[in-house]
Amino acid sequence: MKDKTVTFLLIILVVGLGWFFIGNSSTSGGNSTNGNSASTNVQKVTIGIKNGNYYPNTITVKVGQPVRIYLDSTVSGCYRTFTIKDFGIVRTLPTPNDYIEFTPTKKGTFRFACIMGMGTGTLIVE
Ligand SMILES: [Cu+2]
CATH class of the missing domain: 1.20.5 (Single alpha-helices involved in coiled-coils or other helix-helix interfaces)
Known part of the structure; x- marks a missing residue:
């Protein structure tokens, strides 16, 4: 087992x-500023809450490179359960040190949201 x-x-x-x-x-x-090791290529994003919604509300990342999303201490309740349906992501991040990591495999404009859909935002993969 x-x-x-x-x-x-x-x-x-x-x-x-x-x-x-x-x-x-x-x-x-197209990328001349990238490092060579996997760790330096991780695109780190920290999201908080402003005016009752996720902030920043639009995140832009590069396709094919890992993205790591943190939710800072201003994010509470169901806003800590973060979803990006187009990438099959539904994760609860209990603390600001927890993160979601995934590699966007397709370009486009996608929606992220809390599990209940009150907080929403836009993920642009280019
Ligand atoms: Cu919610």
């Missing part, structure tokens, strides 16, 4: 790395 879990995680890791390199090479033409 444990062996299976480890194998599964390894497969996820390999697939993830593969994606990362494919995504990186296909977009490398």
